Amino acid sequence: MRTWEKLRPYSMVAPAIIVFSLFFIYPIFYMIYLSLFDWNFVSPTKTFVGIQNFKDLLTDPDFRQVLTNTSIYTLLTVTLTTGLALLLALWLNRKSFFHGFVQGAIFSPHIISLVSISLLWSWLMDPEYGLLNWVIGLAGFGKLDWLSHPSTSLVSLVIVAVWKGLGYNTLVFIAGLQSIPPDIYEAASLDRSKPWTTFSKLILPMLSPSIFFLVIINMIGSFQVFETIAIMTQGGPVNSTNTLVYYIYEYGFRFFKIGYASAAGVILLVIVGILTIIYFKLLSNRVHYR
Amino acid sequence: MAKIELKHISKKFKDETVIEDLNLTIKDGSFTVLVGPSGCGKSTTLRMVAGLEKQTGGEIWIDDECVNDTPPGLRDVAMVFQNYALYPTMSVRGNIEFGLKNRGIAKREREKLIADISEIVGLTPHLNKKPQNLSGGQRQRVALARAMVKQPKVFILDEPLSNLDAKLRNQMRTELIQLHKRLGTTFVYVTHDQVEAMSMGDEIVVMNKGVIQQADTPMKLYHDPANRFTAEFIGTPAMNMMNGQDLQGIEIRSAAAVGHVGFRPEQALIGAGAEIEGYEIEGEILTRESLGAENIYQIQSRTGVFFVKTFLAPLETAARVKVTIPYGQLYYFGLNGERLRGVEASSKRLAAAGGR
Numbered sequence: 352m353r354t355w356e357k358l359r360p361y362s363m364v365a366p367a368i369i370v371f372s373l374f375f376i377y378p379i380f381y382m383i384y385l386s387l388f389d390w391n392f393v394s395p396t397k398t399f400v401g402i403q404n405f406k407d408l409l410t411d412p413d414f415r416q417v418l419t420n421t422s423i424y425t426l427l428t429v430t431l432t433t434g435l436a437l438l439l440a441l442w443l444n445r446k447s448f449f450h451g452f453v454q455g456a457i458f459s460p461h462i463i464s465l466v467s468i469s470l471l472w473s474w475l476m477d478p479e480y481g482l483l484n485w486v487i488g489l490a491g492f493g494k495l496d497w498l499s500h501p502s503t504s505l506v507s508l509v510i511v512a513v514w515k516g517l518g519y520n521t522l523v524f525i526a527g528l529q530s531i532p533p534d535i536y537e538a539a540s541l542d543r544s545k546p547w548t549t550f551s552k553l554i555l556p557m558l559s560p561s562i563f564f565l566v567i568i569n570m571i572g573s574f575q576v577f578e579t580i581a582i583m584t585q586g587g588p589v590n591s592t593n594t595l596v597y598y599i600y601e602y603g604f605r606f607f608k609i610g611y612a613s614a615a616g617v618i619l620l621v622i623v624g625i626l627t628i629i630y631f632k633l634l635s636n637r638v639h640y641r
Numbered sequence: 642m643a644k645i646e647l648k649h650i651s652k653k654f655k656d657e658t659v660i661e662d663l664n665l666t667i668k669d670g671s672f673t674v675l676v677g678p679s680g681c682g683k684s685t686t687l688r689m690v691a692g693l694e695k696q697t698g699g700e701i702w703i704d705d706e707c708v709n710d711t712p713p714g715l716r717d718v719a720m721v722f723q724n725y726a727l728y729p730t731m732s733v734r735g736n737i738e739f740g741l742k743n744r745g746i747a748k749r750e751r752e753k754l755i756a757d758i759s760e761i762v763g764l765t766p767h768l769n770k771k772p773q774n775l776s777g778g779q780r781q782r783v784a785l786a787r788a789m790v791k792q793p794k795v796f797i798l799d800e801p802l803s804n805l806d807a808k809l810r811n812q813m814r815t816e817l818i819q820l821h822k823r824l825g826t827t828f829v830y831v832t833h834d835q836v837e838a839m840s841m842g843d844e845i846v847v848m849n850k851g852v853i854q855q856a857d858t859p860m861k862l863y864h865d866p867a868n869r870f871t872a873e874f875i876g877t878p879a880m881n882m883m884n885g886q887d888l889q890g891i892e893i894r895s896a897a898a899v900g901h902v903g904f905r906p907e908q909a910l911i912g913a914g915a916e917i918e919g920y921e922i923e924g925e926i927l928t929r930e931s932l933g934a935e936n937i938y939q940i941q942s943r944t945g946v947f948f949v950k951t952f953l954a955p956l957e958t959a960a961r962v963k964v965t966i967p968y969g970q971l972y973y974f975g976l977n978g979e980r981l982r983g984v985e986a987s988s989k990r991l992a993a994a995g996g997r
Binding site for chain 2: 532534535537538539540541542543544545548552553556557559
């Protein structure tokens, strides 16, 4: 009896633990293990190379370019999505048919598959026949190369990501705004608070949970961007849109350098891990929860 | 300090008229309580004075100045909200300081004002805490301090005690009365609780369906209600009301038709002797509530259920009792609920015996 009493809780959590270990913990450790080998995915022998893969990675100018690309992409996507979503939410946070319609329209990209979105935007951004260049032409400006020139390709991908993420972000902000009781605004107006003061001193701090949630979700998402790149640019032109996950995919499943790809995966893991730790540190200290 | 005048105020929400042609003068330095059932327009009236709601028609004057187009912050009113409406991201100090900062008051003076106020309301040890770490009573004090520190002309309080437990509510009630004495500022207070209104206000405005029923001192309201609504609204238990047609053995001499006759539960006498002349009702006691100093009986009579309240008397144990209400304690109301004055009544018994 006593042993069963002791074992019962463990037996209850066992299924979850087993699934979690099998599909989350084990792959992570296996990836770290593989990152120390040279292996081509099919050969029965793996050659131990120590930290050679990491050395190669960090001296590879392409990889450095990939890290820079990923950072720029993440920075732009996160700031633009969160910032624009906040502005939109402030505008849409009222009840009318029009505002409800706009809210729904902005949200719709969120439920469309990224593959469809990538194809759609490839067509929109086509330098010759694309809708965007046609509109720009009507406005009297010269055509843009969008995805086909290294100077604009990364920004073009950012536009797609922002377009896709905006609706969800706006929705989270609207939910945050609606959880603020209306008498706070009234108390502020009786306290002679100017609109900007009300926003910066009261509303923004009260939205901090939403802001931090979105920033971290967007950050992790952007660091792992893959579909749009695989479909729209394949990392080109001249490596200008190659990002971390696409790089891992190429080395792992096209060049079959599993050890090398795993090493890049470990670096991604470390980066996302650090971001998450920072996030939780900030969460506990700076974010207001009721 | 300020006098507030509402002139021909009306308020519509879309198609629904909440208040129509409301006229009211709130005396300078008074503790005026707006009281009425929920949805009677008392909170709306209050919010219009504060400027949080714009009236559809009419004028609001504070201190001989029309404030129709003055934004809330510049009306020199301070408000205490039902849910306190404290700024949750700011400390107690920040909450109190916010209004002062927006007025451009220098830091040294701010510090002094905050220190004084928090001493008065007993918040000094809690100045650096966030509102969510305070109890209900402490939050209430922060809301009060935030309002007081601005030294406004008018204090507006919208059901500020309704979120507190009974004991704390009583305590805050006396504190508010003392605070009003000390500051001498005009207080406008909204509540649905007539006990709160009676105990705090020196001027009570009874409202129903957007119309002022009576504006008077508590004593006048109790002893001299202007209509059936006020009579039934003030007092616990409420005034007993009988349909004029159901009365028997009473002769009423009145210039106008009598719709209802009422009496206060505390004026009725159980088992009174024959020497007291009054209207008599027999009935069966349904429930007895013994509160120590007073007992409340619910009595089923031929004309309906009514209440009787006795003070410092032993609990009545008989199942059936005779209740006498002295004629002088009867209130008469017309068919439209208006109070009828100068009505006389006497027993009909002799006339009945002789006639039939």
